[in-house]
Amino acid sequence: MKTVTLVDKTFGLSHPESEILAAIDKIAEEMQRDLHDKKPIFLVVLNGAYMFASDLMKRLEFTAQLQFIKLSSYTGTERSQDIKELIGLTEEVKGRTVCIVEDIVDSGATMQKLVAHIERLGADDIKVCTLLSKPNALKYPVKLDYVALEIPNDFIVGYGLDYYEYGRNLRDIYTLIP
Ligand code: IMP
Ligand code: MG
Secondary structure (H helix, E strand, O other), X not given: OOEEEEOOEEEEEEEOHHHHHHHHHHHHHHHHHHHOOOOOEEEEEOOOOHHHHHHHHOOOOOOXXXXXXXXXXXXXXXXXXXXXXXXXXXXXXXXXXXXXXXXXXXOXXXXXXXXXXXXXXXXXXXXXXXXXXXXXXXXXXXXXXXXXXXXXXOXXXXXXXXXXXXXXXXXXEEEEOO
16 A cells, blocks of 8 residues: 655555546536536635645636635634634625535534534525545534545545645545554
């Protein structure tokens, strides 16, 4: 198995690029069908979703806006209840179809807060699109409209996802070897 060592941990190749791209083809077709006449605004959650968004968006052939957003729910080391800051959202979302593009939904905490935040801004319809979902880790139920890949409850890196900011540039996905 191909492995990669980042800082103090070793990861084994689990999802080659070809598998990731085939999964993205599938959800892009679904989105094309559902959203082509909605003039949606896509909100790409940085940093992890950057590579996914790049491959996803070029497969969509309809009118859409795209913004990159960043959120922080931490004040120092204390996790707060609400999103403290949402950076990068400058377009009006009131009355619109909003599609959130995430790298991974793990416990669902981040996504639940983000959806609630966008709801409060008055979006008409909110779709959630994630490259990866860990169904066995979900603690805060969120409706996931488009999921490219479902994975076990393991820590992964690559294709945008990081371990201490390393590994984001890997074209394949690797899973932590315990
Ligand atoms: P949640 O709020 O628990 O759903 O966590 C979501 C965030 O945790 C993601 O946006 C990632 O930044 C990070 N995360 C969760 N699982 C992984 C993983 O396996 N590898 C890298 N980052 C992860
Ligand atoms: Mg993230």
